[in-house]
Amino acid sequence: MSEQKFTLYLIHHSHTDIGYTDYQEKIELHHINYIKEVIDILNAIHAGKTKWEGFKWNCESFWCVEKFLETADQSYIDDFIKYVKSGEIGLSGNYLNMTELVDYTVLNNTIARSVNSMERYSIQITSAMTADINGYGWGYADALYENGMRNLMSCIHTHHGYHPLFKKQMPFYWQSPKGNKLLVWNGEHYLIGNELVCNEYDYEYTIHDGLMHEHLSSFEMAEKRIEAYVRVLREQQHPYDFVPVSISGIMRDNSPASTKIIEFIHEYNAIHGQEIELQMVTLDEFFDILNQAEVEIPTYSGDWTDWWADGVGSTPNIVQHYREASRKLYAARQLDPDGKIIGKEVFDSTEYNLMFYAEHTWGYSSxxxxxxxxxxxxxxxxxxxxxxxxxxxxxRAINKITYFHGETPTSVHKELTFGAINPHDFPVIDVLNVSLESLFGHKHVEILEKDTGQVVPHQIGHYARGYEVNILVKLDAKQKKSYVIRDIAEPPLISAGNCAKIAVEGVNDLATTYTETLQTGSVVTPYKLENKFFRIQYEEGQGITSIYDKINGKELIKPTSKFSAFTPIYEVTPVKTTQYEERRLMGRNRKAVHTQRDIGKLLSATVLEDGLLYSRVELGYQLKGTNASSLILTAYKEIPRIDVDFRFHKTSVWEPENLYLALPFTTGYDNEEFWVEKTGTIFRPRIDQLPGTCTDFYALQDGMCYQSSNSSLIIATPDTPLIAMGDIKSHEIKLCGEEGVNNIDDVYAWVMNNFWETNFKVDLGGFHQYRYSLLLNDSNNVDEAFKTAKATNCPVLGYYSFI
Known part of the structure; x- marks a missing residue:
């Protein structure tokens, strides 16, 4: 052992894991009472309980503090504030341990409320702590920094994951997208201290040294483990004479505080304190010590890609509702920023529920x-x-806003009109969609802008209960327009004439007819869909074999692609062991070598609609794991956009599954780069990432983009956030910064999975429909491209008004 004393700084906390060990309401009560128990312990210490002197506590997430302050009586609150100010209770500015599902505005606002709530007590939160989670969207660094945080303690759980920089128990400055620098300790598992110090359980988790099988007392085991832990760090050239170790009252999530830890510390230090000392600290205290150390700290910039992002794929239906809620909240805030129409409390309550759902726990432990x-x-x-x-x-907020702007109930006594509102800070061209059960006496109509009297293109489609009125709208930033209906004469009656292009069975399949129809602007057939922007071809058995960009003269499907565009791909892994073991053994792959893979085969093509605004065709696929599977393609005639609705009836399967859609796209230019949007940032996967981070999959916000100096090809993903990159077969895992990890690679929409062996939702069965949009943009500005994705996912607000 080195002569220089080494210190283990113990960060005592309770890991906030809401819904993993018990239902959410009970966990909330547990954490409130854990803080009360900590206050009771500190009060006992100050009343003379000397054997507990040195005890300190850290509130891992601010949510626990928020709930405590909302419910505790004043005496507990006063003592809590006193002990925070004395440095005996540490605070974390991190609200909850989050997934990347949450958007930046909701995340930032929630952290801001947490920080601001302590200002009335003259307390500034400067540190944050996370536990369990394996990464964050790059914008998380800005959300912390711009709300006063300067330090982040990251306690990564490498279950199916990994720590960045190829090394843990080290600090670095994380430079944010805005250039802010956050001091990070890239730490150990959040329960490592329980295995080192107070292990009362008969299994090994992060330390596999075999001591569990020896006949040792708990203290003797701790002595051996602490000595070995420090020795190995020194052998690996650890540059500090200290290291932080997080520890809970018991080796479980959502666990209480324990005075046994401080009692152990006193006993251990009395024997070994000259060589290795244990000391409880708060987060702020640890980072003060770190800042005083004379060791140069490196700076890294990039996304800290989350290995645990795939949980959102196990509940795709609810995630679809979540993302719709997030977009509606955005639109409401855009159009009523001060809450004068809807009430500011609606923003706060909606953000709370969005944060709580996006918390990292994806279900009960079994x-x-x-x-x-x-x-x-x-x-x-x-x-x-x-x-x-x-x-x-x-x-409800959106409904209040549209009613404020003129929406009304239907009426048989008044005239039907329509309204459109652009919620964005930039102009948009969109297709307004309003559903009606009746057209209220109208049959043959044209639609006009109310203010100008100009006739605008429209198309009336159908849905199960009635009609879909679609209107081409062009709106400036946050502009509102009204549209009126004018009846027109019934079109002339058609007759047989001298050419029977439509045969007596009602089918017109002559090639000359298709050519003539295309000359009017577009054509849709069982073989192709073409307009002035795109030529889409599909073939039996193969699917969508070509999407040709007619504006730039480029094929948009990569010639090297293994799969046709939007081809569904189903995977299932036969269970050779148990449901748990099969998944555990997959490691970071999310599948096994023996995983079975089925590629969807195109069986049918049915033309659904063809009008002034869009053409629509349904492509039916044969796909294992489903009872029915199809793609609904909608190509717009005045917007360079294709909507693809993936509709399927998923069977119920217990075995590990994955479902993908192939996205084998390119701008067709050699100088392109691949960009994605995540929480608070736009970046290039596998380039703008921390070294050693995940390169196999990402959780997006509005979508992705292939950007060249000539054009943008945008794929908007309103419903399913996950994409996979590279080989979807089981493979050796490569990390960011390693050879052969390229920005341009195969890309897939990762629609759903039930991979994780503990708490993912296992049953993916049921009826599903998820949308994707493919768009062209002639800008070479990636920010403009993602504005297009935002406007596509969050369309113009439409409503009817009877006046």
Whole structure:
């Protein structure tokens, strides 16, 4: 052992994992009372309980503090504030341990409210702590920094994941997209201290040294483990004479505080304190110590890509509702920023529910092995409730806004009109869509802008209960327009004439007819769909074989692609062991070598609609794992955009599954780069990332873009956030910064999965429909491209008005 003393700084906390060990309401009460128990311990110390002197506590997430301050009596609150100011209780500015599902505005606002709530007590939060989660959107660094945080303690759980920089227990400055620098300690597992110091369990988790099988007391085991831990760090040239170690009261999530830890510290230090000392600290205290160390700290910039982003793929239906709620909240805030129409409290409550659903826990701990367990279903429904409540309140907000601007109930006594509002800070061209059960006496009509009297293109489609009125709208930033209906004469009656292009069975399949129809602007057939922007070809068995950009004269499907565009791909892994073990052994791959893969085969093509605004065709596929599967292609005639709705009936399967859509796209130019938008940032995957981070999959916000100096090809993803990159077969995992990891690679929409062996939702069965949009943009500005994606996912608000 070196003569220089080494210090283990113990950060005592309770890991906030909401819905993993019990239902959310009970965990909330637990954490409130954990803080009360900590205050009782500190009060006992100050009353003379000397054997607990040195005890300190850290509130891992601010949510626990928020709930405590909302419910505790004043005496507890006063003591809490006193102990925070004395440095005996540490605060974290991180609200909850999040996934990348949450958008930047909601994340930033929530952190700001947390920080601001402590200002009335003259307390400034400067540090944040996360535990369990394996990464963050790059914008998280800005959300922390711009709300006063300067330090982040990251306690990564490398279960199916990994720490960045190829090394843990080291600091670095994380430079944000805006250039801010956040001091990060790239730490150990959040329960490593329980294995080192106070292990009262008969299994090994992060330390596999075999001591569990020795006949040792808990203290003797701790002595050996602490000595070995420090020795290995020194052998690996650890540059500090200290290291932080997080520890909970018991080796479990959502656990209470424990005075046994400080009692152990006193006993250990009395024997070994001259060589290795243990000391409890708060987050701020640790970072003060780190800042005083004379070791140069490196700076890294880039996305800290989350290995645990795939949880959102296990509940795709609810995530779809969540993302709709997030967009509606954005639109409401754009059009009523001060809450004068809807009430500011609606923003706060919707953001709370969005944050709570996007918290990292994706279900009860035995969701895979005991899917019938009451807690599994109860906690799945409880978690879903947060997304549904967010959607409900955001929908109510939008309804209030459209009513404020002129929406009315239907009426048989008044005249039908339509309204459109652009919620964005930039102009848009869009197709307004309004559903009506009746056209209220109108049959043959034209639609006019009310203010100018100009006739605008429209198309009336159908849905199960009535009509879809689609109107081409062009709106400036936040502009509102009204549209009126004018009846026109019934078109002339057609007759047989001298040419029977439509045969007596009612089919017109002559090539000359298709050519003549295309000359009018577009054509859609069972073989192709073409307009002035695109020529889309599809073939039996192969699917969509070509999407040709007629504006730039470029093929948009990569010639080296393994799959046709939007081809569905289903994977299932036969269970050779148990449902748990099969998934555990997949490691970071999310699949096995023996995973079975089925490629969707195109069986049919049915023309659905062809009008002034768009053409629509349904492509039917044969795909294992589904009872029915199809793509609905909608190509717009005045906008360079193709909507693709993936509609399928998924079978219920217990085995590990994945479902993908191939996205084999390119601008056709050699100088292109691939960009994605995540929480608070736009970046190039595999380039603008921290070294050593995940390169296999990403959770997006509005979508992705291939950007060249000539044009942009945008893929908007309103419903499913996950994409996979590279080989979707089981493979050796390569990390960012390693050879052979390229920005341009195969890309897939990762529609759903039930991979994780503990708490993912196992049953993906049911009816599903998810939308993707492919758009062209002649700008070479990537920010403009993602504005297009935003406007596509969050369309113009439309409503009817009877006046």
């Amino acid at each position: 969701s895979i092995v005991e899917p019938w367990h009451p807690n599994v279903n109860k906690l799945d429904l409880r978690k879903s409730l947060f997304a549904l409540k967010a959607n409900e309140s955001a929908s």
